[in-house]
Amino acid sequence: MSVTSAIELVYLEARLIDEKRFDEWYDLFTADALYWMPLSRDQPLSEAHTSLFYEDKLLLKVRIERLRHPHAYSQQQPSFCQHVLQQPAFEGEPASGLCVLRTPFVYVEAQRDRQLMLAGVVYHHLVSSSGDWRIQMKKIELLNRDAALPSIELLL
Amino acid sequence: MNRYGADPASIRGLVRPDCIHRDVYLDPELFDLEMARLWRNAWIYVGHDSQVPASGDFYTAQLGREPVIMVRGADSKVRVLPNRCSHKGTKLVGPVQGKCEAGVLRCPYHGWTYRLDGTLRSVPLKAGYAGVASDNADPLHGLPEVNSFNYRGFVFARLATQGVGFQEFFGDSLSSIDNMVNRSPQGRLEVAGGVLRYLHDCNWKMYVENLNDAMHPMVAHESSAGTAKRLWSSQAADAPKPMVIEQFSPFVNDYEFFEKMGVKVYPNGHSYTGVNFSIHSSYSSVGEYERRMIAAYGEDRARAILSEARHNTVYYPSLTIKGAIQAIRVARPIAVDKTIIESWTFRLVGAPEEMLARTNTYSRLINAPTSMVGHDDLHCYRAIQEGLASASSEWVSLHRNFNPAHSAGAGGTFGATNEAPMRGQYHAWAELMTRGGDAPA
Numbered sequence: 001m002s003v004t005s006a007i008e009l010v011y012l013e014a015r016l017i018d019e020k021r022f023d024e025w026y027d028l029f030t031a032d033a034l035y036w037m038p039l040s041r042d043q044p045l046s047e048a049h050t051s052l053f054y055e056d057k058l059l060l061k062v063r064i065e066r067l068r069h070p071h072a073y074s075q076q077q078p079s080f081c082q083h084v085l086q087q088p089a090f091e092g093e094p095a096s097g098l099c100v101l102r103t104p105f106v107y108v109e110a111q112r113d114r115q116l117m118l119a120g121v122v123y124h125h126l127v128s129s130s131g132d133w134r135i136q137m138k139k140i141e142l143l144n145r146d147a148a149l150p151s152i153e154l155l156l
Numbered sequence: 157m158n159r160y161g162a163d164p165a166s167i168r169g170l171v172r173p174d175c176i177h178r179d180v181y182l183d184p185e186l187f188d189l190e191m192a193r194l195w196r197n198a199w200i201y202v203g204h205d206s207q208v209p210a211s212g213d214f215y216t217a218q219l220g221r222e223p224v225i226m227v228r229g230a231d232s233k234v235r236v237l238p239n240r241c242s243h244k245g246t247k248l249v250g251p252v253q254g255k256c257e258a259g260v261l262r263c264p265y266h267g268w269t270y271r272l273d274g275t276l277r278s279v280p281l282k283a284g285y286a287g288v289a290s291d292n293a294d295p296l297h298g299l300p301e302v303n304s305f306n307y308r309g310f311v312f313a314r315l316a317t318q319g320v321g322f323q324e325f326f327g328d329s330l331s332s333i334d335n336m337v338n339r340s341p342q343g344r345l346e347v348a349g350g351v352l353r354y355l356h357d358c359n360w361k362m363y364v365e366n367l368n369d370a371m372h373p374m375v376a377h378e379s380s381a382g383t384a385k386r387l388w389s390s391q392a393a394d395a396p397k398p399m400v401i402e403q404f405s406p407f408v409n410d411y412e413f414f415e416k417m418g419v420k421v422y423p424n425g426h427s428y429t430g431v432n433f434s435i436h437s438s439y440s441s442v443g444e445y446e447r448r449m450i451a452a453y454g455e456d457r458a459r460a461i462l463s464e465a466r467h468n469t470v471y472y473p474s475l476t477i478k479g480a481i482q483a484i485r486v487a488r489p490i491a492v493d494k495t496i497i498e499s500w501t502f503r504l505v506g507a508p509e510e511m512l513a514r515t516n517t518y519s520r521l522i523n524a525p526t527s528m529v530g531h532d533d534l535h536c537y538r539a540i541q542e543g544l545a546s547a548s549s550e551w552v553s554l555h556r557n558f559n560p561a562h563s564a565g566a567g568g569t570f571g572a573t574n575e576a577p578m579r580g581q582y583h584a585w586a587e588l589m590t591r592g593g594d595a596p597a
Contacts, residue, residue, distance in 0.1 A: 047516055
């Protein structure tokens with residue numbers, strides 16, 4: 001497993017969302033993956049607390065399919081997004097077959113005259129799977145997660 | 157332009173028996189009057205007493221435009237106080253929640269301190285005030301306690317010093333809170349799981365009306381709930397349904413389902429859907445939870461509590477609750493076209509933690525700023541806010557199942573697609589907007 005390919009995966013993952021290549025994006029995740037955006041600071045990984053996103057592959061599939069649905073009214077005027085990533089850094093030594101990357105980001109979501117800008121840090125938990133890295137968990141720590149937020153229509 | 161402030165008849169003229177004037181959603185002057193009158197004359201939800209478990213614990217909120225502190229006193233009583241120093245008007249408490257240092261509220265500006273019941277405790281160099289007391293609302297009298305009522309943990313306040321009492325205002329609609337609390341084997345709830353705060357760029361009333369609107373789910377939520385249902389449909393009929401599928405799917409039940417669930421309307425704008433059953437009725441049962449309920453209440457009473465699965469109860473104007481899943485939403489109006497919707501979740505004290513996970517899952521799926529369901533609801537509210545700018549009609553329809561022989565303020569039980577809840581809300585709106593008392597103009 002090359003270190004470069006793990007970093008490249010983080011960049012690719014963001015790019016696939018920005019380009020709305022959601023099927024390719026979906027395939028980057030393992031079958032038991034979790035896409036998680038906690039609501040509070042230092043929130044344990046547990047359903048005893050509410051989250052902004054806490055999605056398994058079934059829910060991610062619903063989300064992708066809904067974005068394509070002709071009656072997804074909030075997206076008939078489509079939103080677009082742009083991730084700007086700092087260089088991913090390894091959190092600790094990458095163990096064999098497993099690594100965690102930390103990437104500060106800015107995320108901009110635009111829908112015609114509206115624009116929303118969010119910032120935070122994303123953690124990718126990657127596992128090796130038949131010669132490729134796959135995402136087992138994507139954890140997004142939003143800077144202003146306690147703010148009254150407007151609709152976040154796409155995926156961070 | 158002041159068209160409405162001095163003219164109660166012009167306000168009443170905005171509400172007809174079967175329609176309302178668009179100004180109720182659009183006019184900034186009416187919003188100012190709502191904050192000065194309706195949100196002072198009505199009982200507004202402040203918070204839950206489990207947020208302030210010990211003496212000196214506080215939680216702050218804004219009721220209409222007014223900052224308040226909910227604080228537990230040395231005597232364990234929960235009081236609501238204005239968050240305003242009686243000296244210069246400084247907001248006394250800055251953080252949303254916390255614990256008072258040394259058991260007093262201390263102003264960050266000149267150091268005046270107050271006891272937890274609002275009485276003045278100390279003023280630096282107090283001698284300077286000897287013999288020079290203000291003849292009007294002497295600040296040395298301390299913080300005037302706001303009328304509040306703690307109903308089974310739910311703390312409400314009425315800012316107007318005179319008006320309708322708590323029990324009279326809510327009447328039998330309080331049975332929905334009873335059912336939510338009784339779902340705990342110990343008869344007690346605790347705030348748990350954090351608060352989702354969703355900024356809505358729409359008038360607060362669009363949100364409140366939608367909670368008992370049974371004609372929109374199958375349309376607005378086709379893309380989210382319909383997709384979830386479709387994706388699961390290829391599974392075997394006896395495959396165990398994930399909780400998210402169980403929670404999403406009933407949103408796209410047919411019109412007959414929503415009509416037959418029934419709606420009960422009370423005086424003063426309150427109502428609930430789900431008189432007979434609701435979208436929460438068919439959730440899988442949790443065996444350990446049922447065992448604990450039966451142990452606590454006995455078989456018959458436990459079954460009676462659990463079979464009551466109301467949909468949304470509206471405690472007009474500020475609070476809506478889902479007793480069947482222990483989640484509430486609070487409307488906090490900011491401007492005529494801006495509202496914060498807070499979603500709070502509760503632990504059923506004495507129940508397995510699995511119940512809290514169910515509650516949190518629902519709240520996240522439906523009420524979060526990231527919710528696929530919420531996105532389409534908010535899209536529709538925004539579309540109303542924008543569409544009403546059209547002068548093609550000044551009136552908004554409330555005339556589904558309208559019966560001229562029936563007074564909108566009287567309440568009753570109806571098929572749930574009846575617009576009686578909205579007519580009841582606007583009957584209350586006109587009353588609360590024109591009531592005397594001490595509300596400032």
